[in-house]
Amino acid sequence: PFFANIMLDEVDKELEKRGHRFCRFADDCNIYVKSKKAGIRVMASIRRVLEGVLKLRVNENKSTVDFVTRRKFLGFSFYFAKGGANIRIHEKSYKRFTNKIRKLTNRNKGISMEYRVYMINQLTIGWINYFGIAKANAKIPKIDSWIRRRLRSCIWKQWKKVKTRGRNLIKLGLPTYKAWEYTNTRKGYWRISKSPILDTILNNKYIENLGYKSISKRYQLIHNS
Template identity: 45%
Template sequence: MKKSIQFLEEQLKLTVNREKSAVGSPLKRKFLGFCILPTKKGIKIRPHAKAKQRVKSKLKQLTKRNRGRSIQLILKEIKQLMTGWINYYGIGEMKEFMRELNGWLKRRIRQYIWKQWKNPRTKRKNLIRLGIDKAKAYEWSNTRKGIWSVSKSHILHRSLTDKELAHQGYEDISLKYQFVHSTY
């Protein structure tokens, strides 16, 4: 390692970042955000755990409950982030991760919408607008459950369906990944 660094710095006049530089098995190293995965059929690549963690953190920042932005703007920002991320990491194997991330992200979006509706009257009005009968809308709008709990419950899954989220502007990221991955 020392001779390699010496050659790079003295002969090629390059600066070497000693924190990122290392010699080791490619199966145990991260390279350009990917890690190598040996399988029975050969070798595959997938995004490194840090890359997955970073995209989830960015999505968490975009869907924070106190941002005070319209849902259309939030969905547009999510679309921009995920389009770039999927186009870069789409070559990797991550079908299960994308399915889980898609479910988690839809729950975050439902939570954001429920938080925006704020008081029970607005919740009731919007639930009725989404096709829930008045008695159920009254019951559900006055629930004692917290925002995160309601986002997983039948209340929002029946009213804010996947079809309604798509109508609002949400693009299913697991389908987008499958499309991009199939082109490689």
């Protein structure tokens, strides 16, 4: 980014001189104009500066004229709503994030629950701190719930033996007869993680006591500040 800022300072000055709205980070730049015709014209002129003056090569695969709602910039995208334009988290950013969570909550990963939760918190806090400015009120709670469900699935797998599961369920308040009946279920880990009993016994408070920091709470803190 440091060398890109030095090299592309000339481009910034040219865009400012022409009164264009733009946003640039290192060599990634979006220029906002009112029409496709204007976009084609501006792209051609900036290309002349980049290739003719600065002797830089333009990445043809990433450079195009398009509607702002179709483009991704630094993990974000735009959408229009009542009152004007807003920023949201791009779908690819969600996908990368959830893929990382899947790896950390892989039931076959032989790590302690304490370390697993620690690593999840490291990832989620940084992710929310970055994307917290975006509008994501609908999706963040769903992801939060999904992470807790994956943790419940990991816990059930770690308890492993019927006796261990039964004892732990009894300790957590489930009646003895119900606990032993439940431990013999043939449901898979993912399916049982959403069952009413496990959802109640290993509730949000239980997951929180393991050290998990809710991304919904973190998002509201960052987004509303």
